[in-house]
Amino acid sequence: MPEPNGAIRVGVYVCHCGSNIAGIVDCKEVAEYAAGLIHVVVSREYKYMCSDPGQDLIRNDIQEHNLNRIVVASCSPHLHEHTFRVATANGGLNPYYMAMVNIREQDSWVHTDRQAATEKAKDLVRAAVRRVVLQRPLEKARVAIDPNVLVVGGGIAGIHAALTLANAGKHVYLVEREATIGGHMAMFDKTFPTLDCAACILTPKMSAVKAHPNITLWTYSDVEKVDGYVGNYNVRVRRRTRYIREDLCVGCQECIEACVYKQPKFADEFNQGLGKRRPIYLPFPQAIPQTPVIDRDTCIEFKTGKCKKTCLEVCGDRHAIDFKLQDQVEEIKVGNIILATGFQPFDAKRIPYYGYGHYPNVYTSLEIERLVNASGPTNGEVVLRDGKTVPKSIGIIHCVGSRDENTNRWCSRVCCMYSLKLAHLLKEHTGADIFNFYIDMRTPGKSFEEFYQRLLGEGVHFIRGKVAEVTDWVFDPSEEGKLTLRVEDTLLGVVRRIPVDMVVLSVGMEGHQDAQDVRRLFNITCSTEGFFQERHPKLAPVNTFTDGVFLAGCCQGPKDIPDTVAQAGAAAAEALALICAGYVEQEPNCAYVIEEQCSGCKTCIPLCPYSAITFREDNRAEVNPVLCKGCGTCVAACPSGSLQQRMFEDDELFAEIEGVLAYV
Amino acid sequence: MPDNKGYLYFPGCSLRATGVAYEESLLELFRVLDIPLQELEDWNCCGATSYMAVDEGSAFLLSARNLSIAGQKENHDLMAPCSACYLVLRKTQDYVAHYPEAGRIVEEGLMAAGLKPFNGVHVRHPLEILYNDVGLARIKAQTVRKWQGGKLACYYGCQAVRPYDEVDRPHDPVRMDELMNAVGAETVDYSLKTKCCGGSLTGTIHDVGIRLNYILLKEAVRKGAEAIVTICPLCQFNLDAYQSEISRQSGEAFDVPILYFTQVLGWALGGDPKALGLRRSIGGKGLVRKWFSPSQEVLAHA
Numbered sequence: 001m002p003e004p005n006g007a008i009r010v011g012v013y014v015c016h017c018g019s020n021i022a023g024i025v026d027c028k029e030v031a032e033y034a035a036g037l038i039h040v041v042v043s044r045e046y047k048y049m050c051s052d053p054g055q056d057l058i059r060n061d062i063q064e065h066n067l068n069r070i071v072v073a074s075c076s077p078h079l080h081e082h083t084f085r086v087a088t089a090n091g092g093l094n095p096y097y098m099a100m101v102n103i104r105e106q107d108s109w110v111h112t113d114r115q116a117a118t119e120k121a122k123d124l125v126r127a128a129v130r131r132v133v134l135q136r137p138l139e140k141a142r143v144a145i146d147p148n149v150l151v152v153g154g155g156i157a158g159i160h161a162a163l164t165l166a167n168a169g170k171h172v173y174l175v176e177r178e179a180t181i182g183g184h185m186a187m188f189d190k191t192f193p194t195l196d197c198a199a200c201i202l203t204p205k206m207s208a209v210k211a212h213p214n215i216t217l218w219t220y221s222d223v224e225k226v227d228g229y230v231g232n233y234n235v236r237v238r239r240r241t242r243y244i245r246e247d248l249c250v251g252c253q254e255c256i257e258a259c260v261y262k263q264p265k266f267a268d269e270f271n272q273g274l275g276k277r278r279p280i281y282l283p284f285p286q287a288i289p290q291t292p293v294i295d296r297d298t299c300i301e302f303k304t305g306k307c308k309k310t311c312l313e314v315c316g317d318r319h320a321i322d323f324k325l326q327d328q329v330e331e332i333k334v335g336n337i338i339l340a341t342g343f344q345p346f347d348a349k350r351i352p353y354y355g356y357g358h359y360p361n362v363y364t365s366l367e368i369e370r371l372v373n374a375s376g377p378t379n380g381e382v383v384l385r386d387g388k389t390v391p392k393s394i395g396i397i398h399c400v401g402s403r404d405e406n407t408n409r410w411c412s413r414v415c416c417m418y419s420l421k422l423a424h425l426l427k428e429h430t431g432a433d434i435f436n437f438y439i440d441m442r443t444p445g446k447s448f449e450e451f452y453q454r455l456l457g458e459g460v461h462f463i464r465g466k467v468a469e470v471t472d473w474v475f476d477p478s479e480e481g482k483l484t485l486r487v488e489d490t491l492l493g494v495v496r497r498i499p500v501d502m503v504v505l506s507v508g509m510e511g512h513q514d515a516q517d518v519r520r521l522f523n524i525t526c527s528t529e530g531f532f533q534e535r536h537p538k539l540a541p542v543n544t545f546t547d548g549v550f551l552a553g554c555c556q557g558p559k560d561i562p563d564t565v566a567q568a569g570a571a572a573a574e575a576l577a578l579i580c581a582g583y584v585e586q587e588p589n590c591a592y593v594i595e596e597q598c599s600g601c602k603t604c605i606p607l608c609p610y611s612a613i614t615f616r617e618d619n620r621a622e623v624n625p626v627l628c629k630g631c632g633t634c635v636a637a638c639p640s641g642s643l644q645q646r647m648f649e650d651d652e653l654f655a656e657i658e659g660v661l662a663y664v
Numbered sequence: 665m666p667d668n669k670g671y672l673y674f675p676g677c678s679l680r681a682t683g684v685a686y687e688e689s690l691l692e693l694f695r696v697l698d699i700p701l702q703e704l705e706d707w708n709c710c711g712a713t714s715y716m717a718v719d720e721g722s723a724f725l726l727s728a729r730n731l732s733i734a735g736q737k738e739n740h741d742l743m744a745p746c747s748a749c750y751l752v753l754r755k756t757q758d759y760v761a762h763y764p765e766a767g768r769i770v771e772e773g774l775m776a777a778g779l780k781p782f783n784g785v786h787v788r789h790p791l792e793i794l795y796n797d798v799g800l801a802r803i804k805a806q807t808v809r810k811w812q813g814g815k816l817a818c819y820y821g822c823q824a825v826r827p828y829d830e831v832d833r834p835h836d837p838v839r840m841d842e843l844m845n846a847v848g849a850e851t852v853d854y855s856l857k858t859k860c861c862g863g864s865l866t867g868t869i870h871d872v873g874i875r876l877n878y879i880l881l882k883e884a885v886r887k888g889a890e891a892i893v894t895i896c897p898l899c900q901f902n903l904d905a906y907q908s909e910i911s912r913q914s915g916e917a918f919d920v921p922i923l924y925f926t927q928v929l930g931w932a933l934g935g936d937p938k939a940l941g942l943r944r945s946i947g948g949k950g951l952v953r954k955w956f957s958p959s960q961e962v963l964a965h966a
Contacts, residue, residue, distance in 0.1 A: 352835040473855045473883045 008133050011042040011067040012125060013058060015049035015074035017104055022047075024108035026118040030073065033122045037129050041065050050080050055087035062091030069132040073101040073125050094137035096588070096647070099128040127659030134652045138588040143626055145231035145548075146335035147579045150175065152223055155183020156561060157340035157553025157568040159205050164572035166214035170579060173332055174209060175237055176219045180287035181206055183342055187270065187366060189373040191561060192421040193451035199286060199375075206288040218330070219289060226521055227611065229627060230548030230584050231335045241325040243294040244280075248320035251290030255311035255321060256280050266298045268377070272367045275377030280311055285375060294321075336548045336575035339532060340568060341518060343509040343554035346401025346408065353469040354400065354505055359483055360385040362470060362503045365418060372425045382429040384502060391432050391501035395485045396423055397467045398438040402508030410529060412508030412558040416442045419506045420452055423460045426504075435461045435498055437487055445560065463498070465490045470503050509558040522549050531557045542571040547584065550574050589630035589647040591623045597642030604634035604643060670700030671788065672734050672742045676710050676749040683746065683897025685941025686924045690745055690790060692939040693930035697798060697806070704734055704742065711756070712748035713864055724766055725773040727756035728782065732774055735782035743788045745926075747823035747896035753787045754828050789824050790926065791895050792831045795839040803846045808934040811849035813955030814890025816928070818844060819880065820857050821899040834858075840895060840925050847932035852887040856880055861899040866906060877902050878910045881918050891921040891948060891955075893928060900924060907947040921948030921955075931956050 012034040016022035027045040035043035042061050046054050049072055061067055070093070072084045077100045085095035103121040111117040147170050151162045154176030162172045174181070185191075186206075188198035209215050218239050225236040244255075256278060264276035270283040279299035282292045294302075294311075301307035301323055315321045348356035348364050356362045361384050363371070374380040383390055396419050402412040416438065423434045441462075443452045456462070465487045474480055475497060482499035489496045511530020512518065519526040524544040525533040532555050535543035542550050550571040553564040578584060591612075600619035612627035613634060621643070623634070635643045644650065679687035694701050709715070711726030731753060734742045744750040759766035774781060794803065818840040824831045832839045835858060841851045861880065866873030880903060884892050894900040904922040911918045927940045937956050945952045 352833070358836070471855045472853075473879075474886055475879065 008039045008069060009041045009065065009067045010037075010039045010069040010071060010129055010132060011058065011061045011065065012037075012040055012044070012071045012129065013049050013054070013073065014043075014045040014103075014121075014125070015054070015072065016045065016047045017075060017108075018047065021074070021104050021108045024111060024114055024117045025103055025121045026114065027121075029118055030103075030121045030125060034071075034125050034129065037126060039069070039133055040129060041067060049074050050083050055083065055090070058084070058087040059091040062088070062093055067091070068093060068097060069135070070098040071101060071125065071128045071132050072098065073103045073121060073128070075104040076102050076106075096138040097132065097135055099132040099135065101125055101128045123660050126662065127656045130659035131652050131656040134649070134655055136646070136649070138646055140585040140588055141625060142583045143229070143231045143586055144583050145578050145581070146233075146333055147171065148173065148332070148334040149575050149579075150223075150233070150235055150332070150334040150337045151340060152337065153183070153340035153342055153553070153555070154178075154181030154209075154217075154219065155340060155342045155553060155564075156185045156202065156205075157342070157555075157564045158183070158338070159202075159209055160565045160568035161338045161340060161552050161572045162215055163205060163208060163212065164569055165575060166212045168572075168576055170214065170576070172215045173235075173237070173334065174215055174217050175221050175223055176217075177222060178283070179220045179242065179293045180283045180289070181209060181217070181219060182284075182286075182288070184345075184366075185561060186284065186286075187272075188369050189376075189425060190421060192417045193445070193447045195421070195424070203286045203288075206286065210288045217289065220293065223521060224329075226337070226523070228333075229610070229629070230546075231578070232626075233334050233337060233548065235332050235334060235337075237330045237332065239328040239330060241327050242291060243321060243323055243325050244291055245320050245322060245325070246289055246291045248318055249291045250318060250320075253282060253290075253292065254314045256282065256292055258310045258314035260300060260308055260310055266295070271370045271377045272364070274367055274370055291320075294323075336550065336578055337522065338550045338552055338568075338571045338575060339518070339522060339524075339544075339555055340552040340571075341512060341515075341555040343558065344512050346412075346507040346510055348400055348505045348507050350407055351400060351404075351505075353471075354397065354467070355470040355472075355483070355503070356505055359470065359472060359503070361391075361483060361501065362505065365415070365422060365504055365506045368422050368426070368504050372422070372429055380429070382426060389501070390430050391426075392430075393433040393435070393482075393500040394426055394430070394502045394504060395435045395437060395467075395470075395483075395498060395500040396426075396504040396506060397470075397485070398436065398506045399466070400505040400507050401510070403439060408508055408510055408529070410508075410558070411442065413442070414558060414560045415506040415508060417445070417448055417451070417560065419504075420455045420460075422504060422506075423455055424458065427458060427460060432501070433461065435463055435485070435500065437463050437465060437467045437485065439464070439466055445562070463487060463489050463491075463496070465496075509554055511555070515555075522546065524549055531555065542567055542574055548575075548578065586626070587630065587647075589645065590625040590628035591630065591632070591635055591643055591645045592625075593621050593623060594642045594644060595620055597640050599640050599642075601639060603637050603639060607633050607637050609633065669739055669741075670694075670702060671793065672737055672739055673701040673703045674707055674710070674730060674734075674742055674744045674749060674753070675703065676707075676712075676744065676746045678746045678748070678897035678901075682901045683924075685944040686745060686897050686900070686926065688939060688941035689924050689926040689930045689935075692935040693926045693933065696930065696933045696935045697802075699798075701743070702737075702739065704730065706733060710744070710746075710749040710752050712746075712752040716752060720766075721769045723752060724756045724759060724770050727752050728760070728770045728774055729777065729779060731756065731782035731785050731787075732779040734785045736780060740784050741786050741788055743790055743793060745790050745895075746898075747789070747821055748898060750787060750789045750831070751823040751828070754830075757782075757785070757787065758828075789831045789895070791824065791839055791843075794843060794929070795832075800842060800846045803843060803929065803933070806934070807847045807932050809847075809932050811844075811847055811928070811932060811955075813849065814951070815850045815852050815888050816844055816923075817852050817854040817884035817887060817889035817892045818857060818925070819854065819861075819884075819892050819894050819899060819903070821861055821894065821896045822858055824895055825858055840893060843925065844893060844928060847929060849928060849932075852884070852889045854884060854887055854889065856883050861896075861902045863898060863902075866902050873902065874906055874910060874913065877906055878914055881907070881910060881920055882914075882916065885918070885920065889920075890951060891923055893923045893925050895925055904946045919948050919950075921945055921952045923952075927956075 014027045014031045031045040088098040089095040101124045151174045162174045221239040228234045259278040267273040268275040268277040296302045370376040443449045468486045479499040485498045515530040552568040552571040598620045711723035715723040820837045826834045862873030862876040907918045
């Protein structure tokens with residue numbers, strides 16, 4: 001819209017946000033005040049500026065009153081800046097002729113004094129009016145989206161996201177840290193509440209990943225470096241060598257049998273240390289890929305160089321085993337990234353009074369999953385650590401490392417249900433008396449409460465109370481040789497001692513120990529609990545604050561398998577939405593160099609976190625607008641003031657500061 | 665801390681009354697280790713137990729006076745062997761630092777008494793001093809009498825290990841066990857090592873106090889221990905003094921030596937058995953006489 005006579009004509013709109021703002025800020029007074037400011041032609045207040053009639057106000061006023069600048073005083077720009085820019089554009093103005101004032105999060109929500117809050121709103125509006133006068137018209141740049149996607153983590157979340165994308169015809173790189181995909185779900189015996197076998201429903205999906213022409217699967221691999229931006233990420237992946245070539249190995253596993261260790265000797269990680277493996281091993285029978293791994297720390301050849309290498313011998317002409325293999329480094333380009341890195345189970349040793357690691361017959365829930373599993377270390381026979389005694393009584397303690405001020409405060413969401421499942425399975429396997437010790441039963445999923453009722457009918461005992469300790473001290477002769485759970489039964493109102501043969505600790509979920517490293521690698525945020533932060537807890541639960549990086553599964557917070565799969569599908573859909581659009585528009589907030597003023601001092605170059613600044617042959621710095629994220633670091637650091645940033649020009653900022661400080 | 669500097673020593677009331685054996689053995693042990701102890705001059709009641717329950721402010725003030733005197737010394741390491749003293753001194757420091765109200769009471773109280781505020785006093789417990797500053801290696805190296813007695817149950821009680829975790833791990837402390845092992849004594853896995861000794865309940869709600877001590881004695885014996893070793897005068901007193909009553913009530917005969925860890929260490933490191941307060945034991949006199957026989961030869965240094 002042309003500016004007649006160059007006159008600046010500002011419209012100010014003060015939003016009530018129902019009572020969110022109007023409850024504390026006198027919106028009418030603010031609007032009346034704004035009407036008296038220089039350049040302001042129209043000043044209004046309205047109940048909901050973000051509603052259609054609210055937006056129409058802006059559009060109509062632009063046309064009716066020849067407005068050429070808009071100020072909206074409402075909520076955080078995070079929520080509605082886009083809305084009001086669109087409204088401004090619909091009125092025929094460049095959308096960047098709009099300035100937003102946050103009088104909700106930064107005013108009404110944090111103050112209780114009505115008068116002071118109203119004054120603050122006036123100050124902020126005055127600052128925005130001064131600023132908007134100087135704002136420039138800007139255009140968004142478009143960036144093409146690379147259709148390839150990186151999925152990090154090969155648990156059920158990563159598997160489902162990868163398959164969804166691959167089925168849509170997009171190429172997926174699935175990177176998994178362990179030697180096999182499958183994640184925690186592969187370790188589970190049955191799944192609640194339907195009791196279908198976890199492996200039976202998971203392994204077909206694992207095989208589908210391996211067979212899919214659109215999926216490149218790299219297990220035993222780590223993402224080392226990520227740079228670029230939405231649509232154009234450059235990723236470096238280190239494929240740690242397993243000393244067996246995946247392309248030559250046929251998966252016959254003869255090498256494992258041929259190992260010089262006649263009997264498996266080392267703690268088997270997949271079976272939670274309850275079983276043993278050899279230095280050359282496959283994590284579990286249905287592992288994908290079916291290529292064994294040689295563990296450097298236990299293999300005699302690596303430790304002494306003097307092994308007979310019977311594995312190599314039996315591999316023969318296939319030549320798949322090579323002790324000299326090195327890690328492989330792959331460089332890939334992807335447009336989107338889905339993080340599905342999962343969780344780590346709470347370390348039960350952190351609660352010494354439950355005796356894990358001290359009393360042999362205290363188990364974690366994950367150990368029990370393996371113990372009841374037909375392909376587990378005891379072939380599904382539930383026996384104590386002595387390898388022969390079948391427990392006659394079992395206590396299952398809920399909320400171990402969850403809902404606990406001393407460890408983790410959050411509810412891990414799945415423990416009540418999996419404790420019920422384990423109670424059912426243990427009862428089925430042993431016929432033992434089973435006691436569940438719970439704080440509250442939380443069974444809010446589909447068919448979950450019905451499962452709880454079913455367990456009540458199966459004669460499992462439920463004792464409401466937080467267990468104080470698991471101990472071997474004997475008070476009554478009946479406790480001799482048993483583990484006694486001391487607990488306040490809050491329904492009976494008495495302190496009880498329950499002697500049992502086996503104790504199961506239902507451990508909660510926490511973020512991975514290296515979550516902070518991963519978050520830095522992918523430039524996203526992480527809560528103090530170690531779970532990755534979604535962009536919005538309700539409305540953008542799979543997005544992150546970094547465009548093109550999405551979350552799926554327990555890395556974002558504890559959840560069960562159905563929720564994980566749903567979230568993985570959502571993350572895949574979000575990535576597909578970007579891919580199908582073909583491009584993203586970039587906020588025009590990038591820095592630029594005023595060439596005449598640049599002295600070529602290079603101060604800015606190492607400071608740029610995105611490597612967006614290069615040094616030209618003519619001794620000038622240059623900003624690549626596609627790489628620039630608009631963080632402003634270089635602008636602040638430039639000694640000659642020759643770096644400026646669009647949307648945050650010096651004069652705009654100074655006008656805003658003067659506006660907020662001026663008492664007029 | 666270097667040994668030669670030694671420690672300020674706060675005996676508290678117990679070590680001059682029911683816990684004399686603790687003081688005697690502690691002083692003998694530190695003499696053998698050649699670590700000087702300087703008794704805090706003009707010390708007063710630490711403020712523990714009844715004071716703390718009735719009026720926290722007064723308890724903090726009592727404690728603060730001791731801390732203030734210690735603060736004026738060059739040596740800021742203040743050793744409090746009684747767990748109750750240790751805890752109240754430590755708690756006073758903590759509360760003064762973190763709760764403005766406690767800080768105000770103490771500041772005004774000290775000022776009214778013409779005392780300076782305390783800064784940098786390091787409250788220490790002998791268990792932790794022997795473990796951290798002296799160390800297992802030196803204890804082992806200086807052991808001249810190998811333990812010939814029975815298995816020991818190390819009993820830590822509550823106050824030294826909770827809520828502060830500087831003396832040992834709060835729920836499953838091990839340092840006394842390791843010190844006993846260092847001088848050749850076998851210890852049992854005593855699951856009640858931090859459970860309640862009854863504290864002053866033996867005096868106030870006697871039946872409950874007696875029952876708690878019965879549980880402690882019974883489990884130690886069941887685990888195969890022939891004696892219980894303590895680090896706290898109140899624990900020692902409760903377990904030792906009521907054995908005949910507990911035996912009478914339960915119908916189970918208890919005659920268990922309740923030792924201070926400093927008695928075992930003092931003896932093992934070559935201290936004079938007569939100076940270890942051993943004759944003050946009530947339970948298991950026979951075993952104490954047998955195990956700590958002065959005739960037992962002192963081995964040459966290895």
